[in-house]
Amino acid sequence: MVAPSKITQSPPAAVEEALAKLGRNIRTARLRRNITQQELAQRVGVSRFVVADVERGKPTTGVAAYVGALWALDLIGNLQNVAHPDLDEQGKTLEGLRGRRAARPTKQLSDDF
Numbered sequence: 001m002v003a004p005s006k007i008t009q010s011p012p013a014a015v016e017e018a019l020a021k022l023g024r025n026i027r028t029a030r031l032r033r034n035i036t037q038q039e040l041a042q043r044v045g046v047s048r049f050v051v052a053d054v055e056r057g058k059p060t061t062g063v064a065a066y067v068g069a070l071w072a073l074d075l076i077g078n079l080q081n082v083a084h085p086d087l088d089e090q091g092k093t094l095e096g097l098r099g100r101r102a103a104r105p106t107k108q109l110s111d112d113f
Helices: 013-032 037-044 048-056 063-072 076-081 089-098
Strands: none
Touching: 013 048, 013 063, 037 048, 037 063, 048 063, 063 076
8 A cells, every 4th residue: 555645644834725725716716607516527527526625725636636627617828837947036046056067978889799
C-alpha cells in the first residue's frame, strides 16, 4: 500500500488557502452559469462528489479534476500563465546569478575492437 502524501494529509497553510480559494472560485463560476454540480460533473467526466470536493478545495482531489472543471467552465485559458518561465522573477534572478553553464563535451567512442 502507498503511504499517504504529506502534502495532502497536512498541506502548508498557503497550499490549503490556495486550494480553498480555487474551489470557491470554481463554485462561483458554476453558480453564475446556473450549472448544477451534476451537470458540471458530466461535462468533466467525474462524479458529483468529485465536483463537491473540488469546490471545497480538498487537497486529495486530483489536479485533473480542478483543471477539468476550469475547462468545462471555459476558464482554462487563465492557467496559461501559471508558472510561466517568463513571469518567474525569482527563477530568472537566480539563473542570472549562476550564469549559464556550457554543456559538457561528449566522449568520443573508439571504433577499435
